[in-house]
Amino acid sequence: MKPLGTGDHLRLGPYRLLGVLGEGGMGKVYFGQDSFGRKAAVKVLRPELAYEESLAQRFVREAQMAQSVTSTGVARVLGAHTDGGRPWIATEFLTGPTLDDAIRSHGPLDEPTLRALASSLARTLADIHAAGLIHRDLKPANIVLTAAGPRVIDFGIARPEHGLTLTTTGQIPVTPGFGAPEQVLGQRVGPAADVFSLGAVLIYAITGAQAFTGAHVAAVQYEVVHGEPRIDRVPPRLAPLIGPCLAKDPAHRPTPGQLAAVFAPAHGVERVWRHGPLAADIKERERTIHHLTTVVAASGSGGMSRRRLLTTLAVGGAALAAGAGATAWWLGGRGDSGPYALPPAADTPIADPVGATTGKPEPLWGPLQLLGKTEGGLVPVRDVVCALGATEGGLTAHSVVDGKRRWHAPGPVATAGIVTLSDALVAAVDKKGVVVTFVASSGEARWSVPASAKYVLAADESAVYVITKNDRLRSISRSDGSILWTVRPRVLLNADTRPRSVAGDGRLVIATAKGRVLVVGTVDGQEVWSIDDQSPTGQAGLCPVLHKDMVLINGATLTARALSDGGERWAKTTMTTDGRVQPSGPPLVHDDLVYCARGSYVLAFDVTNGTEVWRSPRGAFLESPVAVQGDAVSVVSSEAGNKGSWAMHAMSRSDNKQVWSRPLPNDAGSYWVYGDGNRLFVRAGAEVVALPVFE
Incomplete structure (x- = not known):
């Protein structure tokens, strides 16, 4: 700079x-x-x-x-x-080196890192092509390596798939050695051109040398069109995967989706960007x-x-x-100021993972009595963990680093819930039904709206969604606090407890009472699709989770459905143990895998097709929530050596073994676990403890 x-x-x-x-x-x-x-x-x-x-x-x-x-x-x-x-x-x-800077400074990537890079870039190309575009200039200088993984930049010559080339006579269309033969020749290009560029990028990343070389630009471009790539230095296991990307005929190149599948890295390899x-x-x-x-x-x-x-x-x-x-x-x-302006989200302090040990791990902080025994809940928001239903009432926020109280707001009602707004604000409801918001990191009060609200359900980029005291569904604008719409849905929302909900991509998904799922459009609140019998026991207990264009719903089955129209992508049928139905617990998506506890096991499925890829040791996990941090899959068990006791189990994703367990108070009334920033936040009734994770 x-x-x-x-x-x-x-x-x-x-x-x-x-x-x-x-x-x-x-x-x-x-x-x-x-x-x-x-x-x-x-x-x-x-x-x-x-x-x-x-x-x-x-x-x-x-x-x-x-x-x-x-x-x-x-x-x-x-x-x-x-x-x-x-x-x-x-x-x-984006803070991080470009791929070419990284190769110059640290040398070629090893095979696990290359697989992580290839899989990530292939998924990104699939997203770009799904938008009807071709990037047209994928090269090492246009790939930034961040702590969260690779990011593709520079859409300077991107075009719709149906668009003509940008070249005129004498112009070089893309960086020599990385553009596809059809680009060099000035022909119409399709998504396969980006796949060719990806292949050239991967050869450079794994060898430190370009796939096509020459004494001058024209010689390099001639090699792209007529020569063979220098793939001899690529490790034998990778050469058959990268080679087809560089086929001269676009029809013979694999698709980004196929590449994402074949390059799928081992579990935990995402840590290459953090270690x-x-x-x-x-x-x-x-x-x-x-x-x-x-x-x-x-x-x-x-x-x-x-x-x-x-x-x-x-x-x-x-x-x-x-x-x-x-x-x-x-x-x-x-606006840049005023109560509706969105403040910057705080950075998440990342804890150092510990070596895998057996026995009871030492807490990072706690146990602290932050909640009532059964009411309220915890929500980690970057540098704080918000506890709704504090012992003295209201909402408190505690530092994720040491558990010390950061701020306290006495107004919010524990049963009404809390949602986050872009990880910068938190929204809750006070006793008068007013929706109130606070800066998550500091507790500064921001905007408030009289909404006659009973529960706050969810938020997306434009609105906060609530259930009113007379059981209407209501949308409140995040930009000015105006009421955008209020509707009475066909499915009654008069639940005794707050329904778990999630919003995104134009849809609000509500897990209603008696195991129903209601999906409405966020533009007008009108019902789009629904499921009437997702819970086998007639209890709510459902926790919908969004992932790209899908919603994952637990209950009688673990099902992945198209968010737009409810079309089923895949489903896992109900498990039985000793003749008893074992429904799926709350799903968690991590590294394109969806984890959930189902009776005696914690399972992980490929989120795209439902294929089982990981299974825990046998236990008594019932419908526990799951947290994934580092190499640890953590879950609450109702049995830890002595029947009837409760414990926190941590199991290794890489070898499927239990690594440690920590006893929890019995009969606490409510158990939950969250993972964030290399920490596990475990609730057992009123107590909260922060535990480390292992690599």
């Missing part, structure tokens, strides 16, 4: 510009920060090009292409200004950017100046990567 120079903007839209990340023939990319501390990469056209119609149109198209992809494998578009003046696009700032030299590199960059933003926030109150820090970064080579991706535009209507 370089300091701002003469002629550089100090601000674009809501972003204060702090440094220059890079520049090219068309423009510059700045590092920016808004008034809430949110970091962004702000890409802007050069002034002399802003009024050149064809380039301005291409810039607008880049913003549109990036916006249309919804995938965790790309970065989000945070804001854009493309009408008049100097066009700019603000995208999520080892590459992870240390990422963490150092995170510390550097934190220092930079802290210096800026201090406004000259001491320490290293911003210019000196930026110069140090440039000299030291601590490059910081920025990405272009998608999910939502920055909406000026929400």
Whole structure:
């Protein structure tokens, strides 16, 4: 990163510009920060090009292409200004090296890391193609390695699948050696072109050398069209998987979905982005950017100046990567200040995992009496764990690091529930039926809306959903607190306890009383589909979970259904033990596997097709919730050596063995476990304890 120079903007839209990340023939990319501390990469056209119609149109198209992809494998578009003046696009700032930087600094990837990279990139390409787009420029410089995994950036020449090429005579369409033969020849391209690029990227990642080389650009492009890739240095187990990607005929290349399946890494391999030299590199960059933003926030109150820090970064080579991706535009209507403005979400402090041991693990903190014996519940939100139903009433938040109380709000009702808003706010209901919100990290009160609410159900990017005291379903706008709609659903919502619910992708899924599932559209609240008998015992006990375009529902079966229309993708039938029905416990999706306790076992299924891929040792897990952190699958058992006692079990994902157990108080009334930030938060009645996880 370089300091701002003469002629550089100090601000674009809501972003204060702090440094220059890079520049090219068309423009510059700045590092920016808004008034809430949110970091962004702000890409802007050069002034002399802003009024050149064809380039301005291409810039607008880049913003549109990036916006249309919804995938965790790309970065989000945070804001854009493309009408008049100097066009700019603000995208999520990604902290980490690009793949080519990582290879230069740390050498080629090993096989497990390569598999993790390949599987992640294949899934991302599948998402890009599902949006009707072709990336067209997948290369090591357009892949950022973050602590959460690889992210694809730069949609500068992305096009709809039906779009023509962007090349004219004499132009080079993509980076030599990574573009497909049909791109080199200026022909129409399809999704298979991105697969070819992926194959070239993987050869570079595993060998440190390009698949196609030559003395000059034309020679490299000739090899792409007519030559054979240099695959001899690829490990024998990987060569048959990568080789087909580089077929000259697009019809002979595998699909991204097929590649994601064949490269599926071993369980726990996602830790490659959090351990080892590459992870240390990422963490150092995170510390550097934190220092930079802290210096800026201090406004000259001491320490290293911003210019000196930026110069140090440039000299030291601590490059910081920025990405272009998608999910939502920055909406000026929400404003940068006021009660409805969304504050930045706090970072999640990550605990160090411990070595696998047997016996009773030492708590990180607790047990602490944070709740009533049966009412309320726990919700981890980044740096705090919120306890609704505190012993003195209301809502408390405690540090995930040491359990110390961070703040207390006396108003919220324990039985009404709590939901999170973008991991930045928490919403609850007070005794008068008012929906109240607080900043999760600090407890600062934000907006409140009189809604005659009995329960708060769920929230998505635009609204908070509640059940009213007269059993209506109501939607409340997150942008201004207005009531968007109120409906009386066909399925009665007069449950004695709060139904578990989840919202996303235009649907609100409610697990109602007596084992029913009701799905309504979030635009108008009208019923879209429903299930009437999902619970075999007639009890609610259902916990719907969203995953991409599916909802997973436990109960009589564990079923995966299309969120849009309820079409069944797969289902696991009810298990029986000694002639008794054993329904599925709450599902948990982790690393594209769905875990759930079913009677005597904890099982893991491939979330896409329901294939069983992991089974725990036999136990008495009933319908326990499941937490997955590190290599540990953790679950509550009703039997630990002596029948009738309760314990917390942790089992290894890699070898299916029980590693440790910890006794829990008997007859506590309510047991639950959550996993977050390499910690397990275990509730046994009123008590909460935080436990470590093992690698």
